Amino acid sequence: MSKLELLPAVDVRDGQAVRLVHGESGTETSYGSPLEAALAWQRAGAEWLHLVDLDAAFGTGDNRSLVAEVTRAMDIKVELSGGIRDDATLAAALATGCTRVNLGTAALETPEWVAKVIAEHGDKIAVGLDVRGTTLRGRGWTRDGGDLYETLARLDQEGCARYVVTDIAKDGTLQGPNLELLKNVCAATDRPVVASGGVSSLDDLRALAGLVPLGVEGAIVGKALYAKAFTLEEALSAVAL
Numbered sequence: 001m002s003k004l005e006l007l008p009a010v011d012v013r014d015g016q017a018v019r020l021v022h023g024e025s026g027t028e029t030s031y032g033s034p035l036e037a038a039l040a041w042q043r044a045g046a047e048w049l050h051l052v053d054l055d056a057a058f059g060t061g062d063n064r065s066l067v068a069e070v071t072r073a074m075d076i077k078v079e080l081s082g083g084i085r086d087d088a089t090l091a092a093a094l095a096t097g098c099t100r101v102n103l104g105t106a107a108l109e110t111p112e113w114v115a116k117v118i119a120e121h122g123d124k125i126a127v128g129l130d131v132r133g134t135t136l137r138g139r140g141w142t143r144d145g146g147d148l149y150e151t152l153a154r155l156d157q158e159g160c161a162r163y164v165v166t167d168i169a170k171d172g173t174l175q176g177p178n179l180e181l182l183k184n185v186c187a188a189t190d191r192p193v194v195a196s197g198g199v200s201s202l203d204d205l206r207a208l209a210g211l212v213p214l215g216v217e218g219a220i221v222g223k224a225l226y227a228k229a230f231t232l233e234e235a236l237s238a239v240a241l
């Protein structure tokens with residue numbers, strides 16, 4: 001059996017590493033330099049970094065040169081997201097050398113473009129399914145974007161390689177992941193799923209590791225690491241086989 005991959009998160013707003021609650025603008029807690037945070041996760045043994053340009057996701061500017069600098073400084077795999085919505089932003093994101101990009105809003109608003117880039121770039125493209133209930137949200141999670149399962153079926157048909165599933169109601173709350181949602185998504189697709197939102201404890205990570213046979217490939221960990229609920233070393237040990 002494969003082990004659960006862990007992706008510590010660095011979300012960047014106004015040049016700072018931050019965590020939000022429910023992804024709501026204005027709820028930021030700042031954790032300083034994104035580069036220092038990313039290097040700290042790398043030193044602690046991370047194999048992946050989940051790096052988000054929140055300003056680009058919200059449409060309040062961008063941190064593109066900073067996230068490119070962070071990506072280039074990493075020796076580990078980087079999943080890059082936030083504001084990747086057209087050929088120019090995709091080309092800039094891929095030029096950083098990131099391992100893959102995660103598309104959110106574009107999958108809801110410009111499905112033809114997303115189908116095209118999935119066909120061109122294969123598993124370098126993941127789609128972020130950010131949901132409240134079973135309704136997708138885009139543009140910084142401020143706008144409804146259709147039904148989760150209809151969109152998933154469409155993206156599966158188009159050959160999408162992987163999904164990053166975030167329960168917005170859980171994100172940044174330290175209330176535990178939505179295991180039911182993840183099981184339902186895994187039952188609806190044969191593509192790997194990266195779980196995001198709510199991880200609060202090593203037991204949460206063990207519960208997510210228990211979903212690996214169903215299709216959960218990885219887990220994004222944010223607030224719990226910054227709040228020091230556990231260390232990344234402890235998290236990696238908890239999911240080691």
Ligand SMILES: O=C(O)c1ccccc1N[C@@H]1O[C@H](COP(=O)(O)O)[C@@H](O)[C@H]1O
Nearest residue numbers: 023057081082083103104105128140141
């Ligand atoms: O990660 C967050 O906390 C977050 C909060 C609010 C909006 C987006 C957030 N993150 C990620 O941003 C990308 C989507 O960006 P876009 O819609 O493609 O511009 C996606 O990975 C979200 O999970």
